[in-house]
Amino acid sequence: MSYPPLWGRFSRPRPLGADSLPEDLIVGDDVKTTFKRIIKRCLLVSGAISTFASLRQAGVVILRYHSVLENPQDLDDVIGCGIVHSAAVFEQQMQLLSESFVPVTMDDVLDFAKCNKKIPRRAVAVTFDDGFADNATVAAPIMARYGIRGAFYVTTGTISPYQPPWFIALRRAFRCSKRKEIVSPLDGTRFQLDVPQDHRQAFIQSCSHCAVLDLDEQIHWVAQVEKFLEIESYQDKYGLMMTEEQIKGLHFAGHIVGSHTVSHPNVAHISESRINVELEHSKSELERVLGAEIVHFSYPSPILQPHYDERTIRLSREVGYRTAVTCTHGLVYPGDEPLACHRIFVPDNIADFRWSIESALAGFPP
Numbered sequence: 394m395s396y397p398p399l400w401g402r403f404s405r406p407r408p409l410g411a412d413s414l415p416e417d418l419i420v421g422d423d424v425k426t427t428f429k430r431i432i433k434r435c436l437l438v439s440g441a442i443s444t445f446a447s448l449r450q451a452g453v454v455i456l457r458y459h460s461v462l463e464n465p466q467d468l469d470d471v472i473g474c475g476i477v478h479s480a481a482v483f484e485q486q487m488q489l490l491s492e493s494f495v496p497v498t499m500d501d502v503l504d505f506a507k508c509n510k511k512i513p514r515r516a517v518a519v520t521f522d523d524g525f526a527d528n529a530t531v532a533a534p535i536m537a538r539y540g541i542r543g544a545f546y547v548t549t550g551t552i553s554p555y556q557p558p559w560f561i562a563l564r565r566a567f568r569c570s571k572r573k574e575i576v577s578p579l580d581g582t583r584f585q586l587d588v589p590q591d592h593r594q595a596f597i598q599s600c601s602h603c604a605v606l607d608l609d610e611q612i613h614w615v616a617q618v619e620k621f622l623e624i625e626s627y628q629d630k631y632g633l634m635m636t637e638e639q640i641k642g643l644h645f646a647g648h649i650v651g652s653h654t655v656s657h658p659n660v661a662h663i664s665e666s667r668i669n670v671e672l673e674h675s676k677s678e679l680e681r682v683l684g685a686e687i688v689h690f691s692y693p694s695p696i697l698q699p700h701y702d703e704r705t706i707r708l709s710r711e712v713g714y715r716t717a718v719t720c721t722h723g724l725v726y727p728g729d730e731p732l733a734c735h736r737i738f739v740p741d742n743i744a745d746f747r748w749s750i751e752s753a754l755a756g757f758p759p
């Protein structure tokens with residue numbers, strides 16, 4: 394991206410924070426984007442957006458995180474920066490939550506949705522999907538400094554032998570492959586991998602296919618893709634996923650541990666018997682590890698939509714879950730279905746983070 398010189402000449406280091414002018418407001422964007430940022434900034438600084446929010450019914454914001462790393466770029470080929478937050482930014486975000494919002498837990502959200510409990514305005518819950526080890530080693534210590542308790546949803550098939558979910562190996566295979574062209578073994582489509590749009594389409598097709606396979610078939614498909622892309626088989630040298638001890642550590646520190654299925658499929662696109670296996674086995678495995686009942690669940694959302702429906706809501710209730718979070722944008726209000734809680738995406742910078750929460754509370758679209 395090229396920067397207009399008019400904006401570039403104002404470039405200088407500025408501290409980021411709730412009351413500082415975001416650096417990306419003055420450098421790094423085209424004029425249209427910069428204008429939007431100025432409008433957002435005015436709404437924040439003037440308090441107008443908080444006024445909008447105070448006129449609406451109070452809802453709870455649930456934040457959706459995945460991985461928090463000291464140096465996200467180190468694992469760019471594996472996890473990918475799209476779902477990673479840097480530890481420094483995450484710390485700023487937790488500080489802002491503790492100072493300007495009201496951190497709550499998913500147990501509070503459950504009571505709020507069922508109209509059993511009132512929650513103060515500006516309530517925010519923090520959740521993590523997938524079960525990355527950095528949740529325990531990087532994120533949880535930062536949250537402890539600000540007295541924030543979160544919900545950590547673990548993909549139990551990754552606990553032992555500590556292999557990451559299938560989409561990690563597929564991402565790495567597509568990012569690291571040197572092949573310029575492939576013909577899809579699924580439908581014969583020819584993809585030019587050195588063309589970004591084709592590369593993305595090939596990756597999406599591969600993920601869409603894998604998202605409905607069972608665990609053994611996933612392993613076979615990943616191996617097939619790696620061979621096709623001439624990439625050596627993925628070996629987890631990073632210790633990406635949480636161990637049993639780390640899961641226990643989160644539980645005994647007062648955090649909620651929930652299920653994110655066994656094998657990270659798209660549960661809305663698989664058979665009812667397989668949904669039950671994914672819901673029940675992940676629940677019982679975590680209950681074995683923790684010796685405590687597991688009642689919170691998070692729907693994986695790998696590519697295909699919808700990622701939940703009436704059937705998955707009914708089955709998750711029958712299995713014994715009391716809340717389930719989704720990737721659908723929005724807040725939770727009294728009377729909402731607690732087994733289909735909306736969440737919001739979390740940007741990896743403090744200025745957009747504050748805007749995301751404030752605008753969600755005010756009912757603005759994402």
Ligand SMILES: [Zn+2]
Pocket residue numbers: 522523653657692693694
């Ligand atoms: Zn996930």
